[in-house]
Amino acid sequence: MITIQAKKHDSLSVEFKFGFDVGEDDVDVNDFAVNVWLFVPNSMGISSETYGKEQFYRDIKSNLRLITPVFSMEEMSCGTSLPYTYLKESVASATSGAGGGELFEYHLKMFAAIFRSALKREAAKFRCIRNPLQFSAMTEELRANVGATLDLYRSFREQAGYMSPAEKLRYLAVDEYLGFLVQLYFFRILKYADSHKVAASRESRDSIMEMIRSEEDYARESGYASFSSDPVNNRDVVYRHGLLKKYVESDLYIGLDKKKDGVAVEQLYYSIAAGVAMIFATGVGWATQVRYGNITLPLFIVLVISYMMKDRIKDLMRFYFAHRLVNKYYDKKAPIKIGNGKCGELKEGVDFISGSKIDPEVMRLRSEGAAFSEESGILEEKVLLYRQRCVLDGRAMSSGKQYPLRGVNEIMRLHLSRFMQKMDNPDVPVDMADVEGNVTTLRVQRIYYINVILQLRHCSQEEYRHFRIAMNRNGVIKVEEIPSLPSAQKNA
Numbered sequence: 001m002i003t004i005q006a007k008k009h010d011s012l013s014v015e016f017k018f019g020f021d022v023g024e025d026d027v028d029v030n031d032f033a034v035n036v037w038l039f040v041p042n043s044m045g046i047s048s049e050t051y052g053k054e055q056f057y058r059d060i061k062s063n064l065r066l067i068t069p070v071f072s073m074e075e076m077s078c079g080t081s082l083p084y085t086y087l088k089e090s091v092a093s094a095t096s097g098a099g100g101g102e103l104f105e106y107h108l109k110m111f112a113a114i115f116r117s118a119l120k121r122e123a124a125k126f127r128c129i130r131n132p133l134q135f136s137a138m139t140e141e142l143r144a145n146v147g148a149t150l151d152l153y154r155s156f157r158e159q160a161g162y163m164s165p166a167e168k169l170r171y172l173a174v175d176e177y178l179g180f181l182v183q184l185y186f187f188r189i190l191k192y193a194d195s196h197k198v199a200a201s202r203e204s205r206d207s208i209m210e211m212i213r214s215e216e217d218y219a220r221e222s223g224y225a226s227f228s229s230d231p232v233n234n235r236d237v238v239y240r241h242g243l244l245k246k247y248v249e250s251d252l253y254i255g256l257d258k259k260k261d262g263v264a265v266e267q268l269y270y271s272i273a274a275g276v277a278m279i280f281a282t283g284v285g286w287a288t289q290v291r292y293g294n295i296t297l298p299l300f301i302v303l304v305i306s307y308m309m310k311d312r313i314k315d316l317m318r319f320y321f322a323h324r325l326v327n328k329y330y331d332k333k334a335p336i337k338i339g340n341g342k343c344g345e346l347k348e349g350v351d352f353i354s355g356s357k358i359d360p361e362v363m364r365l366r367s368e369g370a371a372f373s374e375e376s377g378i379l380e381e382k383v384l385l386y387r388q389r390c391v392l393d394g395r396a397m398s399s400g401k402q403y404p405l406r407g408v409n410e411i412m413r414l415h416l417s418r419f420m421q422k423m424d425n426p427d428v429p430v431d432m433a434d435v436e437g438n439v440t441t442l443r444v445q446r447i448y449y450i451n452v453i454l455q456l457r458h459c460s461q462e463e464y465r466h467f468r469i470a471m472n473r474n475g476v477i478k479v480e481e482i483p484s485l486p487s488a489q490k491n492a
Helices: 053-059 082-095 101-128 132-154 165-195 202-222 231-248 263-292 297-328 360-368 394-398
Strands: 002-010 013-021 030-041 060-066 332-338 341-353 381-392 407-415 427-433 439-445 448-458 461-472 475-481
Touching: 002 448, 002 461, 002 475, 013 030, 013 381, 013 475, 030 360, 053 060, 053 341, 082 101, 101 132, 101 165, 101 231, 132 165, 132 202, 165 202, 165 231, 341 394, 360 448, 360 461, 381 407
Parallel strands: none
Antiparallel strands: 002 013, 013 407, 030 381, 030 448, 060 407, 332 341, 341 381, 427 439, 448 461, 461 475
């Protein structure tokens, strides 16, 4: 299964998050394919002449990480949960004098990562809540489960005094991060309630704030970084929280050593091209020599022309083979490794393509998502196709690991500053008349759209998704999904 989320990352970039989930079947080969079509207006000046492969790969940043093992917050609050059991065993090893080492650090990180994932899912549930009674019940349940989970972790605080200085420091850093997460997501719950006009009871709001205040007090008493009225301090706190997040999730991230794909086949094709060109030149020279003798003016002229044609033939054949390779091979590939073991491979490629090579379903979705029916006939667009293939071995992922691993997430960020360089001014003056006939000039935002259509394939499953990026010269405004008509409505 492939999941996809798209959002605005910042004013200059958009983020796509792909989830490649192998499930629980432990299948040897899970083949995931993602095709991303970018429909770029000609007015942006983006084409194969102005925007090559290397520029695209400089503008794209991709991170691959393991999908965090899924445990509910209720499970986390239980003293028999798998994350707590592993943590308890590693703490005992670290305090016994045997040394916890990497295993102790690993279970610290995994406990925090699983806690964050569970808390994030629970907080997201509040987005759909409108009933005050339901809001209150969910708030109290979440607070109880979060509090119990924190108590379980902090029950080892005294034992941390018997650890090595480095191990104690790691334990306290994760403790600080857990408290920060609680404040972050409980504040988000309050913002959800306010933005959706949820009539949360005073008791519910007080309960949430009490949890936040409690963690703030705990952080100050423990000497952890906390926000204040000092902007310099707050800057440093944000920086520290970012470092803690990277530290906790570091064991989930997979480093990719990307190399060029299809090198051997490419060289074979190019060798064939050189051989054909040499056969032509040698054949012409031999035939001319047979006809005119050894050294004559006609022989000299023919040899020069054949040499010139040889290079042209070689270049034309190289061009032909290069374009044939585009469809069969990718630009780059990288092994996916967990520890020292390989569990899959990731490939990617990008090219501008003509309209005749675009999937008909993609063209239908592009037309369906037009702002108005005549848009496709008025606007001229360049189409950039980004291809990606991810192959995962389910058995290799699950072997030798204590936590169940379901697959990988890829977080891809596309930087769009190059797309903004040739845009017009971000707003235009528009004249309007008020009721008294006075002319008023308004500044109205000028907008551009990049349509993004994704084809997701896994085994026999296939899905299309359509997103639209709204932007102007000041940056990205929003990313929205364009719903597609159901099949029954399409054929009606």
